[in-house]
Amino acid sequence: MIDDLLSQPEALDAARGVRGADEVTEALARVAWSVIADPGDAVAATLVREFGPVDGLRFALEAPGRSWPVIRAVGARRALDEARARWRQRADPAAVIGALRGAQKAGAQLLLPGEPGWPIAVDDLDAEAPMVLWVRGRAEFLTSSARVAIVGARAATAYGERVAADVAGDLAAGGTAVVSGGAYGIDGAAHRAALTVGGGTVAVLAGGVDRPYPAGHRNLLARIADDGVVVSEVPCGTAPTRWRFLARNRLIAALGQATVVVEAGWRSGSLNTAGHAATLGRPLGAVPGPVTSASSAGCHRLLREYNAVCVTSAAEVAEMLPVDARTSGSQEATDRGRVQLLRALSTRTARTEAELAQRANLTVERARALLGLLDLDGLVRRDGHGWRGVGAAPTS
């Protein structure tokens, strides 16, 4: 299909409409991928990683007889055959051209992995990272130095919406971008509060960025597209489906440096977002509520079963962010990181860098660097099991 597309002036023209003149080939291939593969398709991701988007696409849509020496890299032959069958059904150059034209019409920008403006936070999703992102509005909020996902029940109570607004407003006023899903209830309260204080907010949609959903949030999403940013991995024109909502949740979790669930029923979809955050190693917070309220049962479940942090204010949410996201002075950040790391160390039990980073609310890279400094100061020691504090350091 990619060669079909490259031979069509209309396709090249459509691609140039959203991309400028350069890198049209890779852009066309990645858009084609986002048309033929579902969000989070790990087989597609493997082909792209092994061969690049262009050759990967060629392989994906090849006649099955032709032999490529890649089966091993791609994994099970059967999974590949099944994926190819799925992809071929959707491999229509007109659909790719339609996606590009739709984006142009909606004023949507196309972001590709590795390019400037691409939010590298989503690369933490590895094989489930998006192929492309379609963006309407101020894309810079996707890479804000501080970003918190605030999610919760659509059927929120007045209490939940009030707390969501208080927390989101305070965070946004302090320069933290508020990431959510644009839904009724908690999501909407969080977006609105961020807009109200003139802060940044990111709405991650399950359908195309030209398909405001829910319909009742048409105006809100238009405001977000003006003063914040609306983003999706699926092409313009795509309707949201149950599967796409679930897949979308992983993007919300990945874009936030921490995820906070404000209100959620026992089986709320927000728990799915929380699960993604936990899988990604992102700090997870839950706002408690009355135990007599079914709308808080999911939050209490997160506190009990997922070891979520109990958060009651924006200040407590900010404590969940990596130290470097919370403060601008680098010496101050280093000092705070040292203190948190010393608190996270035990003199008795060796802890891995990943564990210490999580306990100290630091990125693993930062924790590693700081451990090196502490090692030079003789405050920590390392053995086969990990790091321990030495003597006078606070223990836990």
Add this chain to the structure above:
Amino acid sequence: MIDDLLSQPEALDAARGVRGADEVTEALARVAWSVIADPGDAVAATLVREFGPVDGLRFALEAPGRSWPVIRAVGARRALDEARARWRQRADPAAVIGALRGAQKAGAQLLLPGEPGWPIAVDDLDAEAPMVLWVRGRAEFLTSSARVAIVGARAATAYGERVAADVAGDLAAGGTAVVSGGAYGIDGAAHRAALTVGGGTVAVLAGGVDRPYPAGHRNLLARIADDGVVVSEVPCGTAPTRWRFLARNRLIAALGQATVVVEAGWRSGSLNTAGHAATLGRPLGAVPGPVTSASSAGCHRLLREYNAVCVTSAAEVAEMLPVDARTSGSQEATDRGRVQLLRALSTRTARTEAELAQRANLTVERARALLGLLDLDGLVRRDGHGWRGVGAAPTS
């Protein structure tokens, strides 16, 4: 003083009034200790441990010139001198006789450490264990096989009192004794609910068991003395003071196998009880509430800062109890203990027996015994750092 007392027929008679004929000497000495020493007096506890209550009392009230070879055992000479000065001011045989007569009049029973009926749970307080306990009512609830301390703010909200009553009622109906402090608010709601369902409840007072406090709970405490038990470590006639309330809290925490705080302000006295529970290694639970309610701020603080377990129902509180307190069948208890222990083990990080016991909600003794069984089955291994799971065991 003890020799004075033993030479007074009135003292012996008074002691026999609450004790029966035997062990009058030790009883008199311990009651004298409870008259002259404040609750939790560690210097007094050290003397009693080193010399027994009778000789310890002789030493405590000796003329300072006489030399005993015990200074080392007791610790700093100065602390001992100061303690002696305090004790001597109160060393009045008439006060001891008065305490015994008061108990007899109030129908209070005297419990001594090591005797049948003594709640060995309070011995976990070590040097802060009580010298004696005065008991009105059904002393057997002090040694119920399942006991939960439910405490909280005096200035409780309707929400807090409702949750306290629901949780305490359900626990008491299931055979768990509800331990609390007899105060207004959460304490009262918990006691009342336990009485209402015909269950066991323990009110631990800061003053004498003949001094109902607060006055507005005179009837409630009388009901508890009939159908539950009222207990105190201070002699009859003693008024509650701020210090005695704080000292009393450690007894509540020690008598409960777990402590649950239902509602508490940011600086509530219940947090003091929670701190004692944590120090004793007892599981600590907190009931969440609206973040907009100042009466729940202390509970949220426990969840954030003390790693308390979020509990929303009696069933969740019951999960905090040692497995042996939750089930009667010993094979079932063993099976459940194994499963919890396997869940608590990590294949990567070695954990100590104490840590595993806490994670698995088992006593350390039980955890140790079960680890031995698992070791025989090849499911765990031990190294210098503690225990790890092996291969197929669930990891965390």
